[in-house]
Amino acid sequence: DAGVIQSPRHEVTEMGQEVTLRCKPISGHNSLFWYRQTMMRGLELLIYFNNNVPIDDSGMPEDRFSAKMPNASFSTLKIQPSEPRDSAVYFCASSKLTGSNSPLHFGNGTRLTVT
Amino acid sequence: QQQVKQSPQSLIVQKGGISIINCAYENTAFDYFPWYQQFPGKGPALLIAIRPDVSEKKEGRFTISFNKSAKQFSLHIMDSQPGDSATYFCAASPGADGLTFGKGTHLIIQP
Numbered sequence: 001d002a003g004v005i006q007s008p009r010h011e012v013t014e015m016g017q018e019v020t021l022r023c024k025p026i027s028g029h030n031s032l033f034w035y036r037q038t039m040m041r042g043l044e045l046l047i048y049f050n051n052n053v054p055i056d057d058s059g060m061p062e063d064r065f066s067a068k069m070p071n072a073s074f075s076t077l078k079i080q081p082s083e084p085r086d087s088a089v090y091f092c093a094s095s096k097l098t099g100s101n102s103p104l105h106f107g108n109g110t111r112l113t114v115t
Numbered sequence: 116q117q118q119v120k121q122s123p124q125s126l127i128v129q130k131g132g133i134s135i136i137n138c139a140y141e142n143t144a145f146d147y148f149p150w151y152q153q154f155p156g157k158g159p160a161l162l163i164a165i166r167p168d169v170s171e172k173k174e175g176r177f178t179i180s181f182n183k184s185a186k187q188f189s190l191h192i193m194d195s196q197p198g199d200s201a202t203y204f205c206a207a208s209p210g211a212d213g214l215t216f217g218k219g220t221h222l223i224i225q226p
Contacts (some may be wrong), residue, residue: 002156006177013118018215033213035216039217042204042216042217042218042219043159043204043216043219045214045215047214053140054214090157091159093158101147101164101208103149103161103164104151104159104161104214105160106158106159106160108156108157108158109158111159
């Protein structure tokens with residue numbers, strides 16, 4: 001079990017640039033989640049997918065954020081244009097299926113710094 | 116609206132002591148209450164979880180106590196060890212949706 005794989009581990013970019021974060025969930029998991037972690041706000045759910053379909057994106061801060069899951073083994077979170085307040089650690093997590101209380105398995109995150 | 120309130124923000128416990136972290140929730144639809152442990156540079160990992168049909172669950176040195184009427188639950192770490200030093204998050208979900216996390220407790224176990 002390779003676990004949830006996120007890339008890159010660190011990203012430093014300038015304000016206004018496009019940022020794309022990537023995630024490969026655990027094989028066989030049907031649900032995928034994107035969380036953002038900051039000191040001030042803790043872990044915030046941004047969006048989650050069931051069977052590649054977005055279910056709830058109410059946590060996405062604004063239109064600058066978008067997420068896709070083109071297939072069961074890959075998801076992206078894009079920020080365009082990026083702003084300094086987007087600086088945070090972004091986590092991807094997967095589970096077998098929501099509603100079953102299946103544990104979330106988190107990746108090791110992408111630390112984003114926007115200057 | 117913060118749906119899961121966690122306290123304290125930070126906690127220092129002597130080796131061998133009991134660490135206690137508390138959480139309170141507002142949404143009565145929540146029916147799953149896990150605790151996650153996070154080490155620096157890593158993602159959170161599930162530690163222990165409880166459902167509201169039981170008042171306590173124990174796994175090794177870790178125990179969740181659950182009070183449905185008060186809408187509170189807590190994590191107890193018995194015989195705390197330096198390796199338990201980490202950030203702990205309580206969380207809750209209404210079954211079909213994603214977890215809502217507390218803001219975390221930074222626990223330090225002093226040798």
